[in-house]
Amino acid sequence: MTDATMPKTSGAARKTSGNGRNLDLFRVRHIPDSVESRPVPMSVTEPTSLNKPVSKSFYFWLMAPAILVLAFISIYPFFWMIYMSLHDVDIGHVEWNNFANFIKLPSDSRFLMGWVLLAEYSAMCLTLQIIIGVFLALALNGTRLEKVLVTTLLMPMMMAPLVAGMVWYFLYNGTFGWYHWLLQSLGILGAKSILASANTAMIGLVLVDVWQWTPLITLITLAGLKRVPQDQLEANMVDGASPFRNFVSVTLPNLYPVLLIAIMLRFMDNFRFIDSILVLTGGGPGNATKILPVYLFEVSFKFFKLGRGAAIALILLIVTIILGKILVRVFDRQQPSKV
Amino acid sequence: MASRDVIQYETPLSKAFRWFSAVFLAFYVVWTVLPLFVMFMSSFKDLLEAFKLPAVGDWAGVTVFFDFTPTTKHYYELFAHLGFSTYLFNSLVAAGGSALVSVVLGSMCAYSLSRIDFKGKGDLFFWIISTRMAPVVAVMVPLYWIFRQLDLVGTLPGLILAYTTFNLPFAIWILKGFFDNVPYAIEEAQMVDGATRFQALRAILPLVAPGIGAFIVLCILFAWNDYLFAAIIGSGGAKTLPAATRELVQPQNIQWGQIMAAGVVTTLPMMFLGLVIRKYLVTGLTMGAVKE
Amino acid sequence: MAKVSFRNVWKKYGDMPAVKDLNIECPDGSFLSVLGPSGCGKSSTMRMVAGLEHITSGQILFDERPINDLAPKDRDVAMVFENYALYPHKSVYENMANPLKLRGQDASVIKERVTAAAKLLEINHLLERRPQELSGGQKQRVAIGRAIVREPNLFLFDEPIAHLDAKLRAHMRGEIKHLQRTLGTTMIYVTHDQLEAMSMADTIAVMHDGELQQLGTPREVYNHPVNAWVAGFVGEPAMNFVDVGVEDRAGRTHFTHQNFSVPVTEEQQRRVSNGSRESALRMGVRPDALSISMTKPSESCITGKIFVTELLGGDMIVDVDLDDCRIRVKTSTEFAGEEGQTCYMTVNTNKWHAFSKENGKAFF
Known part of the structure; x- marks a missing residue:
């Protein structure tokens, strides 16, 4: 190598670089190109002491208020719930009763019936909502009117379930309800209101739930449809699939996770909300629509058997928590599998 | 790339589907709007006019529905004599208060949960979310008992606290998702530039502000529409609109005109808010599991 | 196998022309690379051939037969997508079998052809896996595998190796070229990487702003660019x-x-x-x-x-x-x-x- 190949490291030779542009702003310091290569360490010695880890206390202080409030309104009541479920609780009178609240439950036909009716109610609501909701989404997806129509469909969801129940109670009324008139005129019903007969009351409730919440399924499905990877649909088309085939083999599998979420959410809401049922039938006629949460409401706040209510509530809560555990697992897994 | 208009190649099947879905859509829109329409119209009808119905099978008689002289007397009645202005105020305070408490505490907690890892975080998180999923009736049994002892039954603070049982976990859960989407690098850059942790947090707030705003609205919506807590915890001194509406149903004397008017008063503001936060609605109603 | 011709093909999105008056003849069995920067209309061109996009004006012909109004499934083309577009819920085998299954082939034929294709691409040990368990290079091979299990008129490759790392990309260039030579099927290969086009294609169609700039062999395009734009786009470091x-x-x-x-x-x-x-x-x-x-x-x-x-x-x-x-x-x-x-x-x-x-x- 000649002398010229060795980079000069003196500042003087470099001063001319930059082509006369003003470099005053930045002080240019040159680092020699030929740094002696560093030897690779042959052995690594374990550290003899560890440094103090970064403190997380800032974050814990931020979390504290919310956790405390939540503890007060959820854990504290939970222990009370256990305590109450083991006692006879009346206003101003609490007495241990040797698990009587729980022991009586298996022989309480309304308690058992409550579960059956809850299952029946949920099954009917979900089946109808999924079928109608998904179909609506498919019919709406990509059409010109999509935005307007979706906004229209949203309206029932914004309504307080209680108000919805009131309006439907009015519509179902046997003497002046318009829907009753319609059902009668179509020959589906007799003079008795749909809510007044034990055979049909449940259907009446399901219709209200379908009316109010099917749009949620539609909305979720639409969001899912937008996420179906376009290129998979296209690839399948090029592979030779018909539109129907494409739907079955690409769209549906991609939709499956969001539908699962939708089902779980609605299912749990059927446990959670009983506002419209309280208005429409209050569990009647007889006990025909006394799904478990309604029964629980009646026991606790109509008869004020708070101890018994707490026992039922505890069981209901445990079942919900198990369902919730499943739901959270579904949430975690549903992240769209991108290929 | 420009908008991808995937072309549809018409087949008899797809044609049939299109027709069927158009008809179905039309039918469904009517079915959705009809109850709302009836509610709205009936709130302007005199009691007897609201009960007018054609004979069974008399399809042409449907026009009696429109045969009335509009009156605003039910609305007047609600606010002048039935104290609905108080209930409206209660609703506003209870819903707004719980939304505010939930979102302020919730975003602090969500931010921390999003930024650090610690043992038992998963369990803590599950506890938070199960609080939200718990059936309202079940939660209410012990809560009613506790609130009675603390003299919180029938008070607005009590109601706010009650609504916080579902709004706070909801806010934490959703907002954590929001903070997860803000790259930590932004705060790191802030801190390298000389900000304290707290200033760094403030720096990313504008990024999540639209989401936080939307979820204040959603929390208001959930609380506003609640009936069970309002009926039990709020009964007496803190009656909200749904609870007051329910009380218009009296044996032998159901004031349908007033009920419908109260329904309109309860529903309209929420429909409006729903439209405002339309973009976040799906995320909110699915607990953040589905995003649009 | 087919000859592909573009006759005065236009594609407009609203009023925005994406492809302007395209005329290309791609002889049977040749390897045509459509080269251009993003937004030049090359993808629209390919999607029109596949039938995924409507041809605004003009005609595309396979062996002198216009295919404008045929649905993708009736065009008998095979396409490899930029993001592979594998079906995540299906195994590698099912992914590759999909085009044959949709065409109602016997299970035994499907098995034979998928196995053969997998062997050719050296992915026969992956057949039971799901796409998410594969590396980028493996996914890409599966996507190619799905295309070659049949004997289509035409292969369409839409930037198939753009997402691979540099080393693997260089490797796959050779493989794809070899594959096309082995199978002898006409291929249209869209890319923005001039190196890919130069090294693989028989003919390069350079596109810019929706217009065909130059159609020629890699040597012609490199040595005799017809205009300054082509000259500047082709070659690294640039002219x-x-x-x-x-x-x-x-x-x-x-x-x-x-x-x-x-x-x-x-x-x-x-x-x-x-x-x-x-x-x-x-x-x-x-x-x-x-x-x-x-x-x-x-x-x-x-x-x-x-x-x-x-x-x-x-x-x-x-x-x-x-x-x-x-x-x-x-x-x-x-x-x-x-x-x-x-x-x-x-x-x-x-x-x-x-x-x-x-x-x-x-x-x-």
């Missing part, structure tokens, strides 16, 4: 452009610049004087058509000042400042220039180009 004056000195045309004055060859002189009366044009010269030295080799050389040198391992790129622009020169690693020093470059006049300043058209 240097210098605005020069045109002057007559002793009967010979010279390209003149503050830093140099270089005579053109006789043939080139004829072309320039036939072509225009412009007194200034744009000279284009590739970095490897320049030789650089620290001593002045002759009078007709370019004088400049070294801005920076970049060592690329086997080669060295020297950025040289002229008075009004900067050019890049490719040289050997032996080159000993220092930043800021004056250097001299000689142009290989057999390998330079001249373009009109007005419309970019090449004179030579």
Whole structure:
């Protein structure tokens, strides 16, 4: 190598670089190109002491208020719930009763019936909502009117379930309800209101739930449809699939996770909300629509058997928590599998 | 790339589907709007006019529905004599208060949960979310008992606290998702530039502000529409609109005109808010599991 | 296998033309690469062939048969997508079997063909896996596998290796080219990477702003670009452009610049004087058509000042400042220039180009 190949490291030779542009702003310091290569360490010695880890206390202080409030309104009541479920609780009178609240439950036909009716109610609501909701989404997806129509469909969801129940109670009324008139005129019903007969009351409730919440399924499905990877649909088309085939083999599998979420959410809401049922039938006629949460409401706040209510509530809560555990697992897994 | 208009190649099947879905859509829109329409119209009808119905099978008689002289007397009645202005105020305070408490505490907690890892975080998180999923009736049994002892039954603070049982976990859960989407690098850059942790947090707030705003609205919506807590915890001194509406149903004397008017008063503001936060609605109603 | 022809094909999105008046003939069994930057209309072109997009005007023909109104499934093409578009809920085997299954093949035939294709692509040990368990390169092979299990009219590859890392990309280039030669199926390959197009295609169609710029073999496109745009797009490092004056000195045309004055060859002189009366044009010269030295080799050389040198391992790129622009020169690693020093470059006049300043058209 000649002398010229060795980079000069003196500042003087470099001063001319930059082509006369003003470099005053930045002080240019040159680092020699030929740094002696560093030897690779042959052995690594374990550290003899560890440094103090970064403190997380800032974050814990931020979390504290919310956790405390939540503890007060959820854990504290939970222990009370256990305590109450083991006692006879009346206003101003609490007495241990040797698990009587729980022991009586298996022989309480309304308690058992409550579960059956809850299952029946949920099954009917979900089946109808999924079928109608998904179909609506498919019919709406990509059409010109999509935005307007979706906004229209949203309206029932914004309504307080209680108000919805009131309006439907009015519509179902046997003497002046318009829907009753319609059902009668179509020959589906007799003079008795749909809510007044034990055979049909449940259907009446399901219709209200379908009316109010099917749009949620539609909305979720639409969001899912937008996420179906376009290129998979296209690839399948090029592979030779018909539109129907494409739907079955690409769209549906991609939709499956969001539908699962939708089902779980609605299912749990059927446990959670009983506002419209309280208005429409209050569990009647007889006990025909006394799904478990309604029964629980009646026991606790109509008869004020708070101890018994707490026992039922505890069981209901445990079942919900198990369902919730499943739901959270579904949430975690549903992240769209991108290929 | 420009908008991808995937072309549809018409087949008899797809044609049939299109027709069927158009008809179905039309039918469904009517079915959705009809109850709302009836509610709205009936709130302007005199009691007897609201009960007018054609004979069974008399399809042409449907026009009696429109045969009335509009009156605003039910609305007047609600606010002048039935104290609905108080209930409206209660609703506003209870819903707004719980939304505010939930979102302020919730975003602090969500931010921390999003930024650090610690043992038992998963369990803590599950506890938070199960609080939200718990059936309202079940939660209410012990809560009613506790609130009675603390003299919180029938008070607005009590109601706010009650609504916080579902709004706070909801806010934490959703907002954590929001903070997860803000790259930590932004705060790191802030801190390298000389900000304290707290200033760094403030720096990313504008990024999540639209989401936080939307979820204040959603929390208001959930609380506003609640009936069970309002009926039990709020009964007496803190009656909200749904609870007051329910009380218009009296044996032998159901004031349908007033009920419908109260329904309109309860529903309209929420429909409006729903439209405002339309973009976040799906995320909110699915607990953040589905995003649009 | 088929010949593909584009006849006056237009694609418009609303009023926005994405492809303008495209005319290409792609002979049976050949490898056509459609090359251009993003947004040049190359993907729209391919999607029109696949039937995923409507052809606004004009015709696309397979073996002289117009296919404008056929659904994708009736066109008998196979396509590899940029993001692979594998079905995540199906195994590799099912992914590859999909096109055969949709065409109602027997299970035994499907098995045979999928196995054969998997063997060819060396993915036969992955057949039971799901796409998310595969690496990028493996997914890409599965996507190709799905395309070759049948014997389609035509392969459409839409930037299939754009998402792979550099080393794997180089490897797959060779594989895809070999595959096409082995199967002998007509292939249209869309890419924005000129290196891919150059190294694989029989014919390159260079597109820009929806217009076909040049259609030719890789050699033609590289050595004789029809305009300044193509010249600038093809080749790495990119061609240097210098605005020069045109002057007559002793009967010979010279390209003149503050830093140099270089005579053109006789043939080139004829072309320039036939072509225009412009007194200034744009000279284009590739970095490897320049030789650089620290001593002045002759009078007709370019004088400049070294801005920076970049060592690329086997080669060295020297950025040289002229008075009004900067050019890049490719040289050997032996080159000993220092930043800021004056250097001299000689142009290989057999390998330079001249373009009109007005419309970019090449004179030579």
